[in-house]
Amino acid sequence: MIAILGAGKMGEALLSGVLRAGRRPSELMATARREERAALLRERYGIEIVTNVEAARRASTLVLAVKPQDMGVLLEEIGPRIPAGTLVISMAAGITSAFIEERLPEDVPVVRVMSNTPVLVDEAMSVISAGSHAGEEHLKLAEELLTPVGKVLRIPESLQDGATALSGSGPAYFYYLVEAMVDAGILLGMPRAAALEMVIQSAVGAAVMLRDSGEHPVLLREAVTSPGGTTIAAIRELEKHGVRAAVLEAIEAARNRGRELAGG
Numbered sequence: 001m002i003a004i005l006g007a008g009k010m011g012e013a014l015l016s017g018v019l020r021a022g023r024r025p026s027e028l029m030a031t032a033r034r035e036e037r038a039a040l041l042r043e044r045y046g047i048e049i050v051t052n053v054e055a056a057r058r059a060s061t062l063v064l065a066v067k068p069q070d071m072g073v074l075l076e077e078i079g080p081r082i083p084a085g086t087l088v089i090s091m092a093a094g095i096t097s098a099f100i101e102e103r104l105p106e107d108v109p110v111v112r113v114m115s116n117t118p119v120l121v122d123e124a125m126s127v128i129s130a131g132s133h134a135g136e137e138h139l140k141l142a143e144e145l146l147t148p149v150g151k152v153l154r155i156p157e158s159l160q161d162g163a164t165a166l167s168g169s170g171p172a173y174f175y176y177l178v179e180a181m182v183d184a185g186i187l188l189g190m191p192r193a194a195a196l197e198m199v200i201q202s203a204v205g206a207a208v209m210l211r212d213s214g215e216h217p218v219l220l221r222e223a224v225t226s227p228g229g230t231t232i233a234a235i236r237e238l239e240k241h242g243v244r245a246a247v248l249e250a251i252e253a254a255r256n257r258g259r260e261l262a263g264g
């Protein structure tokens, strides 16, 4: 039995993915803080919605999907009630496996995961690390859970905050760029719907080429950038405005914020 504790955006996305992958609703349970949320999850997925304590008692795998700021309270509630042999998987940004282990009975294995919202379309990037009591079999169980909803990569836990900044938040940066490009279309007099369609299809085409061509992004960009042409005129402006440096600093800031989160 797998229990998702705090089935909000990420928890629900994982829940729906796991069901799409063929697990039966009877193999899953979830918890929610508000009754209307519990009712919605029950109705939408036909799964049992239970209390955190009941989930901790009955499930063999607990997926913690509350916000980092709510993790301390949740662990205080369930920590002492988790039976030996339960696997704890945390999806929270910034929360270290040590933070969780300190609040659980000794030797409970913890796997830390950073996924992203494309879980919803089975295109997630999930990176996983073993806590100090987790071994190969626990990483395999986490991979089994996450592989149906996207790619999974093992990394050392020291890189988890960096991964949170890069791929956890990553989709937001692409959406932000799309927003800015659509604004540019508006500036040039395009109808909004047409601008959005052009930008989204360009993003999808670029993403598929990045994934499937095996070419380095620099070569793909060079192929678009004709000598004396239009693309280089745009790139000159991006360089002039320090966009590359802004990206480096933005992602470093996200990594640093992740490091602060366990402290509340």
Ligand SMILES: NC(=O)C1=CN([C@@H]2O[C@H](COP(=O)(O)OP(=O)(O)OC[C@H]3O[C@@H](n4cnc5c(N)ncnc54)[C@H](OP(=O)(O)O)[C@@H]3O)[C@@H](O)[C@H]2O)C=CC1
Residues within 6 Å of the ligand: 005, 006, 007, 008, 009, 010, 011, 031, 032, 033, 034, 037, 052, 065, 066, 067, 068, 070, 073, 074, 091, 092, 093, 094, 114, 115, 116, 117, 168, 169
């Ligand atoms: N959003 C994203 O893109 C990503 C988020 N994450 C991580 O995933 C985690 C969840 O984020 P997200 O899904 O966006 O957040 P949400 O706020 O959507 O989901 C968290 C859910 O947990 C519920 N909750 C809080 N405390 C408890 C409790 N004690 N018992 C039961 N339920 C509880 C909340 O209830 P209520 O509805 O009442 O607030 C909410 O529904 C975070 O730790 C975040 O760092 C990781 C990768 C990407």
Ligand SMILES: O=C(O)[C@@H]1CCC=N1
Residues within 6 Å of the ligand: 093, 164, 168, 169
């Ligand atoms: O912004 C956040 O804190 C979460 C973690 C990664 C993506 N969203």
